[in-house]
Amino acid sequence: MDTNRKIWNEGQQNLRRTLAAGDLTKAIEQFLTQHAMVHSKKVSRADVWSFEDELWQGLTEKAFRTIPPKGGHSIAWILFHIARIEDITMNMLVAGNPQIYIRDKWAKKLKSTIHHSANRMDNESVAQxxxxxxxxxxxxxxxAVGRGTRDIVRKIRPHELNQKVDTARLQTVLDQGAVIPEAMEIVHYWGNRTIAGLLLMPPTRHNFLHLNEAFRVKKKV
Known part of the structure; x- marks a missing residue:
């Protein structure tokens, strides 16, 4: 593991400890640093290494779309998936806001025919x-999702950290088809998390894990 990834992992452990201690001010500061490292510098304008910017260096459109032999995902799918998951969890579940994807009509801009999180897609659908x-x-x-997340996190209040996700918001996710029935385990997972727990996974660690996957794909294609 290179130095930047080691720093990110250590930062994530520190964020976990800070959230457990209930120090919201420090947690927000740590979160914003962790989040900046898994988004482009255009999102945070922070003076930290950006995993996403490194991924895009030298990435061709062909490599962006290619699914490697015996691989299940392309970089295109990975980036779409992590953006959708962050949008759904941070806007719908944490803030109770509309999805940016729906609010700003991103499906048309993206030329996407799906509106869900991209979980449980078969190989043919991923390729399409x-x-x-x-x-x-x-x-x-x-x-846009990353900037929205940073605004949401800055407005979190101390008493909200240990609150579980509102069941009505989970139902809205299902009603809007943001998660398909075949991927219900994700909704159950979110329903068992607190707001602090969500900060540790979708907008930080989930992004990090899939960006690592994207780098492995990039090397293969």
Whole structure:
């Protein structure tokens, strides 16, 4: 593991401890640093290493869309998926806001025919989505989601950290088809998390894990 990834992992452990201690001010500061490292510098304008910017260096459109041999995902699918998950969890579940994807009509801009999180897609559907997504729009959508997340986190109040996700908000996720029935385990997972727990996974660690996957794909293709 290189130095930047080691720093990110250590930062995530520190964020976990700070959230457990209930120090909201420090937790927000740590979260924003962790989040900045898994988004483009255009999102945070922070002076930290950006995993996403490193991924895009030298990435061709062909490599962006290609699913490697014996691989299940393309980089296009990965970036779409992590953007959708962050949008759904942070806007719908944490803030109770509309999805940016729906509010700003991103499906049309992205040339996407799906509105869900992209979980439980078969290989043919992944390949189709990967071939049709508009590359520049996907970068812009993910950046819009990232900026929205940072605004949401700055407004979290101390008493909200240990609150579980509102069941009515989970139902809205299902009603809007943001998660398909075949992927219900994700909704159950979110329903068992507190707001602090959500900060530790979708907008930080989930992004990090899938960006690592994207780098492995990039090397293969």
């Amino acid at each position: 989505l990967s071939s049709q997504l508009e590359l520049t729009a996907l970068r812009e959508y993910r950046a």
